[in-house]
Amino acid sequence: GGRDGKSFYNSLHQLDLEQLMWRNAQPRHTSHAPMKKSACGMVSFGQDKLVLFAGYGIPSPRVHPGSIFIPNKEFTDGRGWCNEVHLFHTKTGTMSYQPTTGTPP
DSSP states (O other): OEEOSSOEEOOOEEEETTTTEEEEOOOSOOTTOOOEEESOEEEEETTTEEEEEEEEEEOOSSOOTTOOEEEOTTOSSOOEEEEEEEEEETTTTEEEEOOOOSOOO
């Protein structure tokens, strides 16, 4: 993901630490893809998962159940903040949406 000053992205890349070479690590299926955004967080979970959470960007046409999107009223292009949580499974190359409950921080 990220932003280049004009557009938001939901791309995913992986750095090979032995060869110091980047490769595209896009999920195999995009039905559970996160919205195009920047300012999100990512942490490793277990041996084979990455947790991608929150962010600022353009909402996906399909809003995931349980996710919250707060528009930024200073812009007219629909950008805003979200609380989405996704798991990227590094072994299978798949992404899954994780619904959350409770009041977000």
